[in-house]
Amino acid sequence: MNKGDRLLDVKDLKVSFRTYAGEVQAVRGVTFHLNKGEVLAIVGESGCGKSVTAQTLMRLIPTPPSYIKSGSILFEGKTDIVKLSNRQMEKIRGSEMGMIFQDPMTSLNPTMKIGEQITEGLIKHRGLKKKAAVQKAIELLKLVGINSPEGRIHQYPHELSGGMRQRVMIAIALACSPKLLIADEPTTALDVTIQAQIIDLMKSISEKTESSIIVITHDLGVVADMAQRVVVMYAGKIVEQGTVDEIFYDPQHPYTWGLLRSVPRLDTNSDEELIPIPGTPPDLFAPPKGCAFAARCPYAMKACLEEDPEHTPLSETHSAACWLLHPDAPKVERPVQIGGHQHV
Known part of the structure; x- marks a missing residue:
């Protein structure tokens, strides 16, 4: 596989945290790639x-407290995320880029309905109008295997089970078709x-x-x-x-x-x-x-x-x-x- 097929190239990444006790060297020269x-x-x-x-x-x-000491994160061969x-x-x-976090209960906003949380990125990044964004949110909930998505978009996170909340997190991460x-x-x-x-x-x-x-x-x-x-x-x-x-x-x-x-x-x-x-x-x-x-x-x-x-x-x-x-x-x-x- 040639380098043109690479999405991500991480080279000699070093990340530390400044604390009262001194420097914690959390990442110490990591190099890997993703195709x-x-x-x-x-x-x-x-x-x-x-x-x-x-x-x-x-x-x-x-x-702070973290800082990138050195290294580069090349995205699609041209954009250095570090800079x-x-x-x-x-x-x-x-x-x-989208991220699915470990605990959906702390990552989802408890005061916002599920539909609003999915459409937020679509309106901001893709410029969709409200109606089109809601339709897309329903499609995403179907994609991640949530039944009756037309009703679910009006629910709050606490009304869903843990597995369903994690599916919603995946739908949010997927909303703008990240690479x-x-x-x-x-x-x-x-x-x-x-x-x-x-x-x-x-x-x-x-x-x-x-x-x-x-x-x-x-x-x-x-x-x-x-x-x-x-x-x-x-x-x-x-x-x-x-x-x-x-x-x-x-x-x-x-x-x-x-x-x-x-x-x-x-x-x-x-x-x-x-x-x-x-x-x-x-x-x-x-x-x-x-x-x-x-x-x-x-x-x-x-x-x-x-x-x-x-x-x-x-x-x-x-x-x-x-x-x-x-x-x-x-x-x-x-x-x-x-x-x-x-x-x-």
Whole structure:
């Protein structure tokens, strides 16, 4: 795939927060790309920097206390999001990029009817008249699988169930046919059956509208069922990235192994215990000088504590940042429990 097929190119992105205690280095030199029409998943534990990365793509992080230290976010090969003013960003946000937040109850305005919240962007960004915007809102509610949309547009968020509110959030994000849709933990607040419906809905939307989607999640079941490529983040950095099959069947970083071993497998009858990753992530006030995962890694060597490894390319699409991939490193046998994925 050539660079002309890329919708987004993120290079060496660093984002920090100024606090009374000092600088928190939330995102520490992240580089990845997103192709047109692709679903990319960014996975990792809470606090690894995945949500800050996603919100920075749309310039939604509060400034101050946050600030972008360095890097570029190239949209459609020409617009650097980092350099845009707030006014320029407002034109892109909602029309070119849409976001689905984790908790629709806190993201929807409780004092506005559903219809008003969907038509707002259509009137502002697409210049539609009220009547045409209402008609479009009804079509969007049908698209996201809400019954009797003509009546629903007159309801308030508290009158809908959690799953329906999340569908409304998706309808708002889709209203202006954005080229990029960012979904930040879109199924966390939902029960399992509704989760599966929302995942199916987002997959069909990606196919119908040809929009690119970035899914931020810690749920590897969501990843297996939705994404084509995966970025694994730890302590503000990318430690591994590759296609879904490369990450699930041929993972190369011990942190990725740990994530996969701590997820229940539904495709085997064994009574294997889930193995949690011991320890806690490092303090991002003062990140370690070596590999951030070294303190929790059973395979850590002296080099891991002293110097951060570079990414080693493993294929055109797969790379990992681990000293175990160095030609002089000892050969390590990968844990047997990992590999394979179960569809939600």
